[in-house]
Amino acid sequence: MLQKKICMVGMFGTGKTCLVQRYVHSLFSVKYLTTVGVKIDRREVQSGGQPVMLMLWDLEGRDEVRNINPSYLKGAHGVLYVVDGTRRDTFEKLFEIRDLVKHTIGDVPSVVALNKSDLTDQWTLAAADERRLGSEGLSALQTSAKSGTGVEAAFQRLADATVAPTGAPR
Amino acid sequence: MIDTDAAVTLDVFGLTDRGLVRDGNEDHFLIARVNKSVEVRQTSLPSAAVAQEFGGGGMGGYLLAVADGVGGRPEGEQASERALAAMLSYMGRAATCFQSLETSEEHALLEKLEEVVRGVHADLLAEYGGATARLPATTLTLVLLAWPRAYHVQVGDSRAYVRRGGRVQRLTRDQNLGEYMVSLGAWTDEQARMASTAETLSSAIGGSELEPVVGLIDLAPGDSLLLCTDGLTKHVPDDEIAHALAEPASAEATTRKLLSDALAGGGTDNVTVLAVRTAASE
Numbered sequence: 001m002l003q004k005k006i007c008m009v010g011m012f013g014t015g016k017t018c019l020v021q022r023y024v025h026s027l028f029s030v031k032y033l034t035t036v037g038v039k040i041d042r043r044e045v046q047s048g049g050q051p052v053m054l055m056l057w058d059l060e061g062r063d064e065v066r067n068i069n070p071s072y073l074k075g076a077h078g079v080l081y082v083v084d085g086t087r088r089d090t091f092e093k094l095f096e097i098r099d100l101v102k103h104t105i106g107d108v109p110s111v112v113a114l115n116k117s118d119l120t121d122q123w124t125l126a127a128a129d130e131r132r133l134g135s136e137g138l139s140a141l142q143t144s145a146k147s148g149t150g151v152e153a154a155f156q157r158l159a160d161a162t163v164a165p166t167g168a169p170r
Numbered sequence: 171m172i173d174t175d176a177a178v179t180l181d182v183f184g185l186t187d188r189g190l191v192r193d194g195n196e197d198h199f200l201i202a203r204v205n206k207s208v209e210v211r212q213t214s215l216p217s218a219a220v221a222q223e224f225g226g227g228g229m230g231g232y233l234l235a236v237a238d239g240v241g242g243r244p245e246g247e248q249a250s251e252r253a254l255a256a257m258l259s260y261m262g263r264a265a266t267c268f269q270s271l272e273t274s275e276e277h278a279l280l281e282k283l284e285e286v287v288r289g290v291h292a293d294l295l296a297e298y299g300g301a302t303a304r305l306p307a308t309t310l311t312l313v314l315l316a317w318p319r320a321y322h323v324q325v326g327d328s329r330a331y332v333r334r335g336g337r338v339q340r341l342t343r344d345q346n347l348g349e350y351m352v353s354l355g356a357w358t359d360e361q362a363r364m365a366s367t368a369e370t371l372s373s374a375i376g377g378s379e380l381e382p383v384v385g386l387i388d389l390a391p392g393d394s395l396l397l398c399t400d401g402l403t404k405h406v407p408d409d410e411i412a413h414a415l416a417e418p419a420s421a422e423a424t425t426r427k428l429l430s431d432a433l434a435g436g437g438t439d440n441v442t443v444l445a446v447r448t449a450a451s452e
Binding site: 003005027030031033034037038039040072075076 | 384
């Protein structure tokens, strides 16, 4: 079976582990779970008319982009960037993280998850921010690990992009 | 025991003790060096469970594991013994170098380790599944250290800790009812602490549920690892474990100190501690 390594990358506390838990185990943990190193889960999806095993590398979140370990990224077929929509700094840091990823593994398919969309009263991102992502060539959608909104779509979009023939939109 | 290569010196030591209350010891641990061959350095396993092959050159990797059998003796002890012996057997058959693996090789390795776990689980269920009595089962916390990368597999509530940059963190999460209920928000930490069922394993090899968790971490010289069964963590809190790992002591001294602390705290369960100290080679 086709196997694709997907790296979950984002600043500390953006909800990367919760997104994986929701996607793989259909669970949401109310307790904050710090990832140390990398936790690896997998889930089979259908993409391009064939089964694909997504190997989900949940990378530990860091306070500083420079502390993200580039060696964890090597061999990745796709990257799910995770932003906490209630913390604007995690959005601003996204572009630095993207530069680190591009520098390390090149231009691989990616999707940006604007996470915690259930916390509407604390949301800090505007339509202009999502337009900025588009202008930077980043495909984004709002997600909520708590409610499940957008989670399946985010991973499926990324899976499809990794399976798409070279030259398809990345 | 200390191994040195061009990059790093590894100091590894393990101990197990039946504690002050239990009649016997259902815990086991294993320290083996893995390269083109497998060399068992230290273990609590009986010799019959250990196929020793000595030889090989250069630093390949280390297989480090602790297992805590449950279900009462002798079955509980056999469950933990089987889990470690199966891992050792797999490593012996794999006969490969685990360093600088490609991504696909890493995935294959982790899947294989998980497959070995599921194989022991299936064997235990096949052997004891018809019994109405409490089934023998075991935890397993395993690290395959292929410097600088440490691959880990965990089932149950035996833990792995890492000390990096002066900070000690848990690499693993306990797979028990208390942790599960707290994660769902059904219990508070205090309720979990008080609940008599909190320590019931939600995942175990040979248990009703099996959910191996796999991961990895890159280490740097100066970092430390600690693997232990709950006989330690019942009596020695995380801050004291962190303090012990912060001391500039050998792996053996660290292991003996933590075992001593667990016994001083009551020693109500079997205790197993395995420590790894690393340093830059001179």
